[in-house]
Amino acid sequence: MSARTTSSISPDESGSPQVGPELSTSSEAKVYSLADPLLTGQPSALLYQEPASTHIPAIPFAPPIVVQKKTGKRPSSPGHQGEAILQKGDYIFIKQNYQFVRIYLSDVIYVEADDKYSTVVTSGRKFVLRLPLSTLLERLTGLTLIRVHRSFAVNLAWVESFSDYQVQVQGQAVPLGRTYRTSFFEHFHNC
Template sequence: MLKCVVIDDDEQSRKILEHFIGLTSFLDCTAVFSSGTEALSYLLQSPVDVLYVDIDMPGLSGIELVKALPQPPVTIFTTSHTNFALAAFELDAADYLVKPIDFARFTRSAAKISERIRNKTVNESGDSDDFFVKVNNKMVRLSAADIWFIEGLSDYVLIHTEQRQYVVDTTLKSIEDKLPDDRFVRVHRSYIVNISRIESIEDNEIIIKGKEIPISRTYQQDFFRKIRKL
């Protein structure tokens, strides 16, 4: 979960953002403030992951608030005006949401910031085991280790895990690029498998969880090269 703080002098805007955050599985609203001054005191003592902050507020503006933080979190500026965009992005803002904010735009922004934070974590720790996928209207965190195999269908992919199956509106290639190369291998134009989940191999077929998965000639060489590493 990514800890979020909402700062806006308009009550209706605060409620909308709180509601949208509550609908997003990987976001958690930990505090809400109506002024930048109150928020600054909190943020200096309580680090968070994501900041939703209105730019044009009385007293301490959103831009002044972010400048006052020694290490600002990932910041999304919200505003009723478009003329602050340049100033916002000069502060390396992750996004700039113009009011009234609808849920579709909020969701796209949330996906962007989750990817940004994940990439930052990967770069700092070298851990690329977890990633997010969009399932219906939610971004769901998956651990690569939990995946048995991935099946590409006509317009989406089916991710098979021990707990359940996830229908994801993406391509097999996009998923493949996110997986650890030393643990997953493409064996067919429609299948990627977790090497550690293979139960047996016979007659150019892999058995995983009772499922017979074909090994196509195109991918045979790479597959058996990786198998020999086990």
């Protein structure tokens, strides 16, 4: 290893410090000295650069926000949505606060959608899932949840009354949309 030389670099005519020449050989780390115009001869900073052989090459990586801007879709984490709700027989497990909570299908009164989230309302609690209502309804089998509005699905077992514009479930008035009205009424024709 060869010895390093050090020297201060003087300021130029404008008074601003200038980066000096390399103070070591190319096989070693490079040290630069900056001279302060007020303290002549005193280095105000030493810059240290690693030799090229010790640099670790960068791994090409596109952050999720870049992927989202270019494709218009958020990158999905594997199994994220699949782990939010699990069904086993006549009950489901909903993930809440890093644990799965068992809910009997018969206890689900209605489900309310809010963009990409769904709130499952039971007789005693509310559970928020990061699943759209349409995806949630596809995953639940054997449950008599009927979509009655773009933001609501009700369990037919909990329906107390209904009119042309709303469904009453457990004291809660849920709107009945025009699009879903006919399919909702069909469930009661063959009684």
